[in-house]
Amino acid sequence: MDMKQHCVKLSVQPSRGLVDEKFTVLVQNLLPGFQLTFHALHQCEDGHSWEAFAHYTADTTGTVNVSQDPSLDGTYSGVEPMGLLWSLRPVPGSKSGLRMRKKNVQTPMVVTISVYQGHQMEGFLDRVLLASVVVERWYMAPGVRRVPITDGKLTATLFLPSGPGPFPGLLDLWGNGGKLVEYRAALLASHGIASMALDYLTPQITKETGKIVDNDYFETAYRVLEQHPQILGSRIAMLGLSFGTSVTLRMAVYSQVVKLSCAVCISGSHVQPIGGSVEEILAYFKKNADKTRFDENKQVIWRDLLLPIPTDPSLKVDMGRLQCPLMLVVGEDDQNWPSYESAMDMKEMMERAGNSHLLTVLSYKNAGHLIEPPFMPFARASTFKTVTNPPTKVMALWGGELVAHSRAQEDAWRKTLVFLRENLYGSMKHGA
């Protein structure tokens, strides 16, 4: 049955939201039982187009509410309020191995959500478009300030929350890909935590001297936070993903300077030669490079480089000495790091040492390595450029399955925010 175009009313609320906020997608004024397709389209900063789509049938009131009604088919199915975002994937014909990461956090991610007549699988451009809205997704809340940091030879960006402060602080570390990745720190600042994104593998100082930074670089970053007039020096956390976990655990346990209120470690491991430099940790991984495997698509699996988890205590951070609350977030299908096995070993070490009450482990079945803020598209594998000299480009297998991984991201982020809020904003607890 043909629907009169002008009658259809599509709305997305909020039309301007933070990237971790849910929205409600509603279509009204349809004929009861009308078949339609929702289509989401986003052009990322690199110029690639990403899309998601889902088939719905209007109810007896002529309405479809994506938060309540099931998708029958498409890039997601079932009742999935945010499916139009997390199931976004590169349009047919795109380059392989793409990963969506916002570089400029001061502008929003813009998504166009449209409604088409009938159940379309592809070829949207020549179908009957009934209505369309534009939605903005922001990493920065109003009033959040972005402050580039160059003191102490750091390459970093500090995000200060809205308001006079002072605020709790956080050092935010990404992994082996290097570069200065700001979006998670911007989002954390939007939640009231003054967060510094730190480039520690490819900072200016390394480019100039050719030397990888060491412990003092991180201690300097910590000090910048601690001494900042708008940051509470006694309430500083660290959050690390992948190799960022290695750094976080090392600092949390061994540094005389870094005194953390809490730490969050995502998809990482405590396995590293202790007492050595950061460069020596990287060399240790490289030594085991022969354990690299490839799947049937020639995608690189690096999880075995640190397996089996060593029994030699000089090759693991001494978790028994940890004195602050720690949250570990791991995907059980992580193909890049043995994060699950590491988490289990860390738990055992802490149980033996008597400090396991500090530990929370969030472990997700069928989730992969890249556990990021929620509602962002999933990449089971993507091109990865190493920071070695010379760099190599591979297709890294991260692991995970779309739906389980997306659920894991949502759950882990929510729990991470609660954990950080409790430890940074709540009553001060010192030590074990």
Place this chain on the structure above:
Amino acid sequence: MSHTGPPVVSVHPSRAMVDEAFKVQVENLPPGSPVTLHSLHQSEDKDYWEAFGHYVSDHRGTVSVADDLSCGGTYTGKEAMGLLWSMRPVPGSREGLRLRKLNVCIPQLVNISVYSGHVGGGFREQDPLASALTERWYMAPGVRRIDIKEKGVRGTLFIPHGPGPFPGLLDMWGGGGGLLEYRAALLASHGYASMALEYFNPAEVNTAELELNYFETAFNIVRDHPQVMSDRVGLFGLSLGSIVSISLAALSSVVKPCCCVCISGNHTHARGGTIGGVFNEFFKNLHKVRMDENKYEIWRGMGLPIPDDISQKVDVGKISCPILLVNGDDDQNWPTVECAEDMAQMMRAAGNEHLLTRLEYPDAGHLIEPPYSPHFRATKFIKDGQKVILLWGGTTKPHSDAQEDSWKKILAFLQQNMYSSSGPRAKL
């Protein structure tokens, strides 16, 4: 020593349309502590506007403006949006100020802060415990803004995002003149291709000569736009804009509006059919203008008694589309409720009263704006090249309720008459 961290103010959503409600919360306060929630906005004219409410945190140290009672300030009681609608110029400001967004492409910024204790003033001289900035937008993402300068008509057209075509609206403000875009931008954000029309400039004498055909031309510019449904174009007016709308709906042989929304209007007929003619009718009764104790001008007397002579009134019996009248019964600028009653009688006699819906709000004034706007009880106005202050009327809380309620009903009326597949219907 164990102690909690700093309090946190959150506003959700942090970026919203101006007619969307928000939730303001403060967390991590000591339990049972008296605090003041404060809002601050600096207008495009650089004036400061503020509102505040007095609260006491609960046992968890939380204040939720949507759920808790304000026991003092510029508003009291359970008022989720009180920090916006009860805003007024800060002490020491110029008299007769009115808040009107001129640049609708950027948001209105409001800073929401929490202060310790129950504070009544001097907010700029002390540090808040915490604050959060929130954005209030007149334009949804994707709405397009187009300058219109054709066939002698001046205006701004706002087109919703999407394939269209969309129902259209001609949006007209009142005798203050100029080009005010904000309501048209907001209506476009709700799916109506809306043109804010510039038609009167108190400083330009010749705009008073504008006749009905200027408005007919403007209406047709909207109607003929490729993304507008030519059989679904309506009229939206306030004050003088309502008079124009009523005249067009009843008298024009050229334009056929799909429906009309008329806020604080009347059915004064202009001899000679010009805007100047309308003012001439008003000012025939200049001697009936009164002044209140502040020397603010009360014009409502000029409209009373409603003339019996039908040649002085627009023949509303000729209106053939649904029409919604929105008025406040404390309107000190014009006896709009009495006029609405007279219009109803005329339409009853003509047999088209089924097209009329009247909304009348107790203690609301003349300037019924989109919801959560501050209440403008008396503001500066240029009359005959002179700066005076006109009393618009209304009491803040009932006036704000009227703005909120009427907007909801206006949107429902527009939706019914312009979007519904079964076509226009008379009553809501």
